Amino acid sequence: TVTLAFTLDTKDLKIFKVSANGQAAKFELGAQQGYKGSPLEITLPFELSRGQNVIVEVEYETSPSASALQWLSPAQTAGKKHPYLFSQCQATHCRTMLPCQDMPSVKHTYYAKVSVPKELIAVMSAVRDGQEPDPSDSSRVIYRFRQMFSEIVCYVLCREIGPRSRVWSEKEYVDQAAFEFSETETMLKTAESLSGPYVWGQYDLLVLPPSFPYGGMENPCLTFATPTLLAGDRSLSNVIAHEISHSWTGNLVTNKTWEHFWLNEGHTVYLERMIGRALEGEQFRQFKARGGWKELQEAVHQFGENNVLTNLVPSLKDVDPDDCFSCVPYEKGFALLYYLEELLGGPEVFMGFVKSYTQLFAYRSVTTKEWKDYLFTYFKDKLDILNKVDWNGWMYTPGMPPVKPQYDTTLADACIALAQRWQNVKCDADLSGFSEADIKQLSSHQLIEFLALLLLEDPLPQSHVKRMQEVYNFNSVKNSEIRCRWLRLCVKAKWEEAVPLALKMATEQGRLKFTRPLFRDVYNFDKFRDVAVKLFKEHRDAMHPVTATLVSKDLKVDQRTGF
Numbered sequence: 001t002v003t004l005a006f007t008l009d010t011k012d013l014k015i016f017k018v019s020a021n022g023q024a025a026k027f028e029l030g031a032q033q034g035y036k037g038s039p040l041e042i043t044l045p046f047e048l049s050r051g052q053n054v055i056v057e058v059e060y061e062t063s064p065s066a067s068a069l070q071w072l073s074p075a076q077t078a079g080k081k082h083p084y085l086f087s088q089c090q091a092t093h094c095r096t097m098l099p100c101q102d103m104p105s106v107k108h109t110y111y112a113k114v115s116v117p118k119e120l121i122a123v124m125s126a127v128r129d130g131q132e133p134d135p136s137d138s139s140r141v142i143y144r145f146r147q148m149f150s151e152i153v154c155y156v157l158c159r160e161i162g163p164r165s166r167v168w169s170e171k172e173y174v175d176q177a178a179f180e181f182s183e184t185e186t187m188l189k190t191a192e193s194l195s196g197p198y199v200w201g202q203y204d205l206l207v208l209p210p211s212f213p214y215g216g217m218e219n220p221c222l223t224f225a226t227p228t229l230l231a232g233d234r235s236l237s238n239v240i241a242h243e244i245s246h247s248w249t250g251n252l253v254t255n256k257t258w259e260h261f262w263l264n265e266g267h268t269v270y271l272e273r274m275i276g277r278a279l280e281g282e283q284f285r286q287f288k289a290r291g292g293w294k295e296l297q298e299a300v301h302q303f304g305e306n307n308v309l310t311n312l313v314p315s316l317k318d319v320d321p322d323d324c325f326s327c328v329p330y331e332k333g334f335a336l337l338y339y340l341e342e343l344l345g346g347p348e349v350f351m352g353f354v355k356s357y358t359q360l361f362a363y364r365s366v367t368t369k370e371w372k373d374y375l376f377t378y379f380k381d382k383l384d385i386l387n388k389v390d391w392n393g394w395m396y397t398p399g400m401p402p403v404k405p406q407y408d409t410t411l412a413d414a415c416i417a418l419a420q421r422w423q424n425v426k427c428d429a430d431l432s433g434f435s436e437a438d439i440k441q442l443s444s445h446q447l448i449e450f451l452a453l454l455l456l457e458d459p460l461p462q463s464h465v466k467r468m469q470e471v472y473n474f475n476s477v478k479n480s481e482i483r484c485r486w487l488r489l490c491v492k493a494k495w496e497e498a499v500p501l502a503l504k505m506a507t508e509q510g511r512l513k514f515t516r517p518l519f520r521d522v523y524n525f526d527k528f529r530d531v532a533v534k535l536f537k538e539h540r541d542a543m544h545p546v547t548a549t550l551v552s553k554d555l556k557v558d559q560r561t562g563f
Contacts, residue, residue, distance in 0.1 A: 004043075004044045004048045004054075005041060005042065005043040005044070006041075006042055007039045007040065007041050007042075008039070008040045008042065008058075008095075008099040008100055008101060009036070009037060009039065009040075009092075009094075009095035009099070009100060009101060009102040009103075010029065010037050010038050010039070010040045010060075010095050010096075010099045011035075011036070011037025011038065011066075011067075011093075011095045011096045012037065012062070012063035012065060012066060012096055013038075013040075013060050013061070013062060013063065013095075013096070013098075013099060014060060014061040014062075014063070015027060015029055015040060015058065015059075015060045015099070016059040016060060016061070017058075017059045018042055018056065018057070018058050018059075019056070019057045020042075020044045020045060020046070020054055020055070020056050020057075021046070021054055021055055023045045023046065024045060025042055025043060025044055025045050025056070026042070026043040026045070027040060027041065027042045027043070028040075028041045029041075034318075034320075035092060035320040035322075036092070037095050037096070040058075040099050042056065042058075044056075058099050060098075060099065062096065062097060063096070065096075065545070066093075066096040066097055066545075067093045067096050067545040067546065067549075068087050068088060068089050068093035068094055068095075068096045068097040069085060069086075069087055069096070069097060070085070070086055070087075070088070070211060070544050070545065071083065071084075071085050072084040072085070072209055072211070076209065076211070076542055077170060077209055078170045078172035078173060078209070079170050079171060079172055082119060082120060084170075084209055086208050086209070086212070086224070088212070088213065088214070088217060088224070088544065088546065089102075092320070092321060092322075093545075093546075103257065104254050104255050104256065104257065104258065104365055105254075105256045105257060105365040106365075109146075109147055110126070110145075110146070110147050111129075111144075111145070111146045111147075112124060112126065112144070112145045112146075113142050113143070113144050113145075114142065114143045114145070115134050115137070115140050115141070115142050116140060116141060116143070117139060117140055117141075118139060118140060118141050121143075121168075122143040123143075123168055123204070123206060123222060124143075124145040124147075124222065125147065125219030125220050125221050125222045126145035126146055126147035126220070126221055126222075127145065127146055127147065127201055127202060127221060128143070128144075128145060128202075129144040129145055129146045130143075130144050131143045131144065132144075147220060147221070158174070158204075159174055159175070159177070159178035161178055161181055161182055161184055161185070161205075162184050162185030162188070162203075163185060164185070164188070164201070164202055164203055165184045165185060165188070165202070165203045165204055165205070166202075166204045166205075167181050167184075167204070167205045167206075167207065168204060168205065168206045168207070169206065169207035169227075170207075170209075173207050173227055173230065174207075176230050176232070177205070177207045177225075177227075177230060179234075180229060180230050180231070180232075180234055180236075180237060181205055181225075181237060181240055182234070183234065183237060183240075184203065184205065184240060184244070186279070187237075187240060187241050187244050187275055187279075188203055188244055190275045190278045190279060191241075191244050191245060191247070191248070191271065191275055193278070194271065194274055194275070194278070194351055194354075194355065195245075195248045195271060195354070195355050195358055196248070196355055196358065196359060198247055199247075199252065199362075200220050200221050200247055200251070201221065202221045202222075203221065203223070203244070203247070204221060204222045204223070205222075205223050205225050205240070206222055206223070206224050206225065207225050207226075207227050207229075207230070208224055208225065208226065208227070209227070210226070210227055210228070210508060210509035210510060210511075211509070211510035211542065211543060211544045211547070212224065212225075212226045212227075212510065212511065212544065213510055213511060213512045213515075213544045213546050213547045214226065214511065214512065214513075215228070215229065215239045215242075215511065215513060216229075216239050216240070216242065216243040217243070218243045218246030218247070218250050218251055218268075220247070220251050223240070223243040223244075225239070225240070225243070226509070226511050227509070228480035228509055228511050228514065229480075231444065231478065231479040231480065231481075232478060232479075233444060233479075235443070235444035235445065235479060236444075236479070236480070236481060238272060238276060238288070241272045241275045241276060242268055242269065242272040244272075244275070245267075245268045245269075245271035245272045245275065246264070246268050248271065248358045249263070249264060249267035249268045249271060249354075249358060250264040250265075250268055252358055252362050252363065253357070253358050253361040253362060253364060253365075253366060254364070254365045254366070255365065255366070255367075256365040256366055256367045257316075257367075258316055258321040259313055259314060259315065259316050259368075260313065260366070260367050260368050261321075261329045262312050262313065262328075262329035262330075262332065262333035262336075262368075263333075263366060263367075263368065263371055264329075265329045265330040265333055266312075266329060266330065266332070266333015266334050266336065266337055267333070267337065267354060267357075268330075269292065269330050269331065269333065269334040270333075270334050270337045270338070270354065271354065273285045273288055273289060273334070274347065274351060276288060277347065282347075282408075283408055283410045283411050284411065284445075286407045286408035286409075286410070286411070287407075287408075287410075287411040287412055287445065287449070288445075289334065289338060289405070289407050290407040290408075290409065290412055290449075291445075291448070291449055291452060292327070292330070292331040292334060292335075293331065293335065293404075293405070293407070294452050294453070294456060295327045295331055295452075296327060296328065296331035296332055296335070296400065297400065297456065298455070298456065299326045299327045299328055299331075300328070300398075300399055300400055302326075303326065303328075305398060305399040305400070306398050306399065307398055308398050309324040309326075309328070309398075310326075310328050310332075310398045310399055311395065311396055311397065311398055312328070312329065312332045312333060312336065312394060312395045312396075313368050313395045313396060322546055322549065322550065323550075323553075325512070325550075332394075332401060335401050335405060336394050336395075336401065337350070337354075338405050339389075339394075339401070339403055339405060340375075340389070342405070343382075343385050343386075343389070344379055344382055344385065344386075353375065353378050353379070356378060357371065357374060357375075357378075360374065361374075368395065372391070390402045390403075411445075411446065412446075412449055414441070414442060414446060415442070415446050415447075415449040415450040415453060416453065418438055418439070418442075418450055419450055419453040419454050419457075421434075422434075422454065422460065422464055422468070423454070423457055423460075425464070427461040427463060428463075431463065431464065431467040434467060434468070434471050435471050436471050436472065436473075438471070438472070439472055444479055444481075444482065447477075447479075447482050448479075448481045448482055448485060451482065451485035451486055451489060452485060454489055455485060455488060455489060455492070459489075459492040459493045459494070460489065460492075460493050461493065462493050462494060462495050464493070465489060465490045465493045465495050465498075466495065469490075474486040475501065480505075480509070480511075480514060483505060484505065484513075484514040484517070484518065487501055487502040487505060487518060488502070488517055488518065488521050490502070491518075491521040491522055491525055492521060494525060496527070496528075499522055499525065499528050499531070502518045502521065502522055503518070503519075503522060503531070503532065503535050505518055506518035506519050506522070506535075507535060507539045510543050510544050510547045512546070512547060512550065515543075515547055515551060516547075516550060516551060516554055519532055519536060519551050519554060519555060520554050520555075523554065523555050532555060533555050533557060536551055536552070536555055536557065537557065540552070
């Protein structure tokens with residue numbers, strides 16, 4: 001027998017008491033360690049025998065500043081009638097919601113009971129296990145969940161969109177969301193044909209309020225999605241393909257620590273684009289990969305090409321993972337996998353490895369070394385090829401990858417040609433040659449690519465963006481990916497009329513992909529720097545804590561003093 005002590009992660013929690021098998025247990029809350037919070041050290045009040053079960057209960061209270069939770073007033077929701085709560089725990093925020101071992105290397109099952117007012121509904125990243133009146137309060141109802149293999153409370157409706165899928169949202173979004181995500185079952189079946197059976201049972205989607213900071217979050221059984229995906233033409237549903245892919249690479253096989261985050265995201269982007277390949281063709285996969293490369297270029301430029309946070313495997317000692325969140329692990333990771341695909345025999349051959357990797361390491365957390373060792377084992381007949389790869393350059397060197405893939409440009413050619421036309425016309429030249437017909441045959445994906453190409457170059461003259469608005473009317477486009485790039489292009493051209501529109505988009509939704517660059521671009525427009533800071537301060541309290549923290553750093557606003 002042994003006396004056991006163990007440590008749980010907490011941050012800003014008020015701990016009242018701890019018990020083990022009904023007996024009071026000693027506990028100590030350690031000193032605050034920056035973003036990591038305070039360790040909760042618990043000592044069991046009895047000696048432990050081999051095989052003995054122990055139930056540890058912690059009575060605690062969260063803080064109003066808990067970064068995992070965003071509490072929305074009725075005014076902050078689409079329906080304006082009921083409050084709304086959702087959680088977002090990645091990367092190190094779960095410890096602000098409950099004492100736990102808050103790291104990706106630790107996986108566990110759970111059972112939960114959530115009590116909410118009767119007019120609200122609770123949904124979680126788990127299988128629904130029934131509901132019942134709350135015996136302690138007749139105005140409330142208890143929802144039960146079990147996850148055998150984190151939490152959200154809200155006022156929602158749902159629609160069936162497939163044999164194992166529902167979409168949940170506020171009633172103002174539900175029909176639009178059901179249309180937008182109607183291809184979910186097709187994507188699931190395609191992913192299964194590539195990676196093996198979907199093991200999580202239900203695959204539901206929850207459309208969150210606009211303040212949700214990410215495009216999606218791959219909670220098992222319940223993907224969280226931003227309403228910025230509701231483009232009206234299903235053109236942004238690739239994000240759902242991405243979150244579905246996480247059911248294998250991320251949820252089934254997980255990076256052991258945040259240094260190895262690329263194992264989650266690089267493989268997920270690879271699988272997402274393989275789903276796109278199956279549904280739309282190889283040229284579409286090549287087109288999306290080319291767009292991802294440009295996003296990687298912009299991220300490296302933003303960080304600085306010598307910044308170690310652009311390493312595929314960065315050192316994160318004493319670094320808050322939120323501070324280095326970018327597309328680097330996604331797109332640099334994908335670029336490596338695509339490069340290996342080309343070296344080792346093509347998409348079918350390399351997809352065989354990815355499937356084998358997810359099956360071998362299922363329900364486990366892995367490191368880059370374990371992944372690489374298995375790569376060499378799987379392709380043992382091609383070690384001469386693998387030994388020539390510049391592994392240090394790919395994984396431990398900042399900046400762009402050592403090899404640039406040569407992606408097919410078939411779908412990009414029209415975008416490239418149009419972008420070059422605008423770039424090659426002088427500032428005072430006649431712009432009458434441009435017309436609405438220029439973009440009539442371009443898809444939403446191609447319009448995104450066209451604007452992305454222009455953003456990588458020097459700012460256009462004001463005369464050009466004004467003419468672009470006259471003939472293309474981008475101000476009326478609702479697609480968030482197009483709208484964000486368009487407004488950024490206008491702000492960079494110092495077109496003052498675009499600034500209010502850019503700030504409106506930056507504050508009416510909170511997706512980091514849009515809010516941060518829009519605020520940064522307005523901040524860098526000297527005349528409107530103070531306007532950007534003032535507006536951020538006015539909206540900060542309505543933003544998700546992660547968004548507010550990162551934008552405050554972009555705008556050099558001290559979170560503690562507000563100055």
